[in-house]
Amino acid sequence: MAAAHHDGRWARWFNRSGWIRITIGAPYLWLILFFLLPFVIVMAMSFATRTPTAPPFSFGGEHPLLNTEHYARLVQDDLYIRAYLNSILNAAAATVLCLLIGYPMALGLTRVGRAWRNVLLMLVILPFWTSFLLRVYAWMGLMGSNSWFNKLLTAGWNLVVPADWALRSIPMMNSGFAVALVTVYSYLPFMILPLYATLEKLDLTLNEAAMDLGSKPFAVFRDVTLPLSVPGIIAGSLLVFIPASGELIIPSLVGSSARPMIGRVISDEFASARDWPMASAVAVALLLLLVVPMMVYTHFEGKSHARAEGGGR
Amino acid sequence: MNRRPVFLITMLAFGFAFFYIPILSMMVYSFNASRLATVWGGFSTKWYVSLLSNRQVLTAAVLSIKIALLSATFATILGTMAGIALARFRRFRGRTVFSGLVTAPLVMPEVITGIASLMLFILMAEWIGWPAQRGFTTVTLAHITFSMVFVTTIVHSRLVQADAAIEEAAMDLGSRPWQVMRDITLPVIAPAILSGWLLAFTISLDDVVITNFTTGPGTTTLPILIWSKVKLGVTPDINALATITVLIVGFGVAIAGWLLNRAEKRREADAHLAYQENR
Structure with missing residues (x-):
């Protein structure tokens, strides 16, 4: 099937008439100029020298393009190391929590009736279309010490714990907990949607066969559904983990400055300290950390595309 | 599956409560008469009045919409081309790099894309004298770049689902x-192009981080304005602004979803009818 229309007549006409050059060339050139080239510049900038001029850097100096002092500072100054660890820890915790909440939700979506399912899917997608910033902001209102939500939680806390531990309000804002909670909230749709896409395609007759052969529902889930949904788990986890580890908005609004996060460090080095080479070095280090997960994602995406194409209809 | 999946339904209910309680709470508090944003002080619509008479907010909103319209349109053209290229041309030089280039921006942390774009614009200004200053143009260019890949993803997945053999058949029948492009390929991907445009429009309208880096003095989009305000804390007029945004987007998504769903159903029905008649 795939071989039959491999570069067929239609594509060959396109090729002959030069349209193919424009169709491929225009977006290709655009992405090279506005996406690839900027990263080459960041890479070069991380080896540049900071100067008091405007713009505040020089590629020349004592070590033209070989100034490694920023990378040295990266491993010496514990601010950067702490920021990395905090960011990775937060992204990993958010990924696991998104998976624990998102997996049953995605599976639940495949088990409700058609009409309900479309409405519920829309409700999952809707927050994705509304402003990210405003969704983070909504939690600022909820977590503040005077809010109804905080009062409710405080009342619950005081009921359960001994009197010595009673609190007037729970200090939620500006903490690692707040960052993790809002990260889960903001990225949960990115986990649910790929999981749902994978789970929806699974053949339910396999489950029935396993049931008929005497498996308990949980065993069916563990031995049939879960292994078959691994591609969805991987895609969803990467879609949460990668952007969450570079997150800037969430730590800036609900985080604590005592717990630095890598996205905020990059932004501060750049805008406040005006140390572009250092900001670039931190960005390159973050990229190196993410390059493996990103390649895994690209690889899986490529494979699913190849499957879709190879399968024809 | 003869048992009702009680656990799954409970998790769904819990999940949707988690999704929507913060948003609903924010909407309720936008009608709060008190200046203290989290303490209820009676019903009032005064924050809406003050918001709608705030020139700064209206100017920023108009600017955001202009940038979103322009960048979504260009992103749709470039993104559709890339989607067609990836789905219909199997072998061309640099295809691997190309497919990497259209996937990477989807997951790239925004801070990195932001400073990378800013450095490009500054170095271009140094070397070729353009863009002379940052603002409308640089923000639009950056928005086109990161939103076009979303269009590509949508168009590409639509095209690989559609059967290329139909295009071949039309060629064989003398089209x-x-x-073929006008009568088959474009109609097949039209819904994908439309949803791609809508997505590009919304993510441009919503963007804070990349805009924050690529904008210049005097170019304040609505998200940048909100960003500078909420960094100082919760204020009632932002609650009102958020409520308006959520309602507009909610209605927009609901209507778009309904229209797309209807078009899809009609096309399925047409295909079914054509198949029956030709038997």
Whole structure:
């Protein structure tokens, strides 16, 4: 099937008439100029020298393009190391929590009736279309010490714990907990949607066969559904983990400055300290950390595309 | 599956409560008469009045919409081309790099894309004298770049689902290639192009981080304005602004979803009818 229309007549006409050059060339050139080239510049900038001029850097100096002092500072100054660890820890915790909440939700979506399912899917997608910033902001209102939500939680806390531990309000804002909670909230749709896409395609007759052969529902889930949904788990986890580890908005609004996060460090080095080479070095280090997960994602995406194409209809 | 999946339904209910309680709470508090944003002080619509008479907010909103319209349109053209290229041309030089280039921006942390774009614009200004200053143009260019790949993803997945053999058949039956493009390929991907445009429009309208880096003095989009305000804390007029945004987007998504769903159903029905008649 795939071989039959491999570069067929239609594509060959396109090729002959030069349209193919424009169709491929225009977006290709655009992405090279506005996406690839900027990263080459960041890479070069991380080896540049900071100067008091405007713009505040020089590629020349004592070590033209070989100034490694920023990378040295990266491993010496514990601010950067702490920021990395905090960011990775937060992204990993958010990924696991998104998976624990998102997996049953995605599976639940495949088990409700058609009409309900479309409405519920829309409700999952809707927050994705509304402003990210405003969704983070909504939690600022909820977590503040005077809010109804905080009062409710405080009342619950005081009921359960001994009197010595009673609190007037729970200090939620500006903490690692707040960052993790809002990260889960903001990225949960990115986990649910790929999981749902994978789970929806699974053949339910396999489950029935396993049931008929005497498996308990949980065993069916563990031995049939879960292994078959691994591609969805991987895609969803990467879609949460990668952007969450570079997150800037969430730590800036609900985080604590005592717990630095890598996205905020990059932004501060750049805008406040005006140390572009250092900001670039931190960005390159973050990229190196993410390059493996990103390649895994690209690889899986490529494979699913190849499957879709190879399968024809 | 003869048992009702009680656990799954409970998790769904819990999940949707988690999704929507913060948003609903924010909407309720936008009608709060008190200046203290989290303490209820009676019903009032005064924050809406003050918001709608705030020139700064209206100017920023108009600017955001202009940038979103322009960048979504260009992103749709470039993104559709890339989607067609990836789905219909199997072998061309640099295809691997190309498919990497259209996937990477989807997951790239925004801070990195932001400073990378800013450095490009500054170095271009140094070397070739353009863009002379940052603002409308640089923000639009950056928005086109990161939103076009979303269009590509949508168009590409639509095209690989559609059967290329139909295009081949039309060629065999004597259609000119431009007719194939006009009568088959474009109608097949039209819903994907429309949803791609809508997505590009919304993510441009919503963007804070990349805009924050690529904008210049005097170019304040609505998200940048909100960003500078909420960094100082919760204020009632932002609650009102958020409520308006959520309602507009909610209605927009609901209507778009309904229209797309209807078009899809009609096309399925047409295909079914054509199949029955030709038997």
